[in-house]
Amino acid sequence: MRVGVAVTVFLAVAMSCLYIAYLPIMGASGRSRASPERVANEARVQVLALCDAVQGFRDEHGDYVSIAPYPAPVPQRGEAVPFPNDHEDFRRIGFDPGPAVHLQYEVRVEESPVGEPEVSCLARVDEDGDGLNAVYRVRLDANGMTSPVEVEREGE
Structure with missing residues (x-):
């Protein structure tokens, strides 16, 4: 495994653990508001983790997979929305951003x-x-x- 990927995955897991640890403080309902800075940080960490999961899936299975936007609609005003851990497409590639995003x-x-694949994680x-x-890409x-x-x- 490339060192860069390992470091990115470690950081994504660490940030996810911190995020989960803070859920009770935010009001365990899963519906919380986060500051713009926190949302931007979550976006940067998780979009890298998503791309690492996509590449890991390709390394193992030989192809890239497209995944439709989820959750829908786009979350607004820093509000956390549930993210099911059984979402088929994200589970298949090994991406788990936590119980609320x-x-x-x-x-x-x-x-x-x-003829080369162009892959964007968003x-x-x-x-x-x-x-x-x-949009974070x-x-x-x-x-x-x-x-x-x-x-x-x-x-925005």
Whole structure:
């Protein structure tokens, strides 16, 4: 396993554990509001973990999988929404962001003009409830290496 992937997975697991540990403090109902900074941090950590899970699935099974956006609709105003641990597509690739999330996750697999797969792992949130989403994206290249996290409209 690449050292970078191992470190990223470790950080994602550690952040998920911290997140789960803080759920009771936030009001164990699973419906809590998080600060914009916390949501941005969750997005950066989890979108990297999602791409690592996608690449791990490809390494094991030989292909990438597209996963439709979930949960729907996009979470708003930092509110946590339930994320079932039995979601078939995310479970299949080994991605578990925890029991409640502040973001919508998606995996897009498209074909490049030269026939290579183009993989994007996405996390979305509507932080201010205006209908415009902040989008956090990580791309996988043909060698399975992740790009830095790209952010569009952070704070939206």
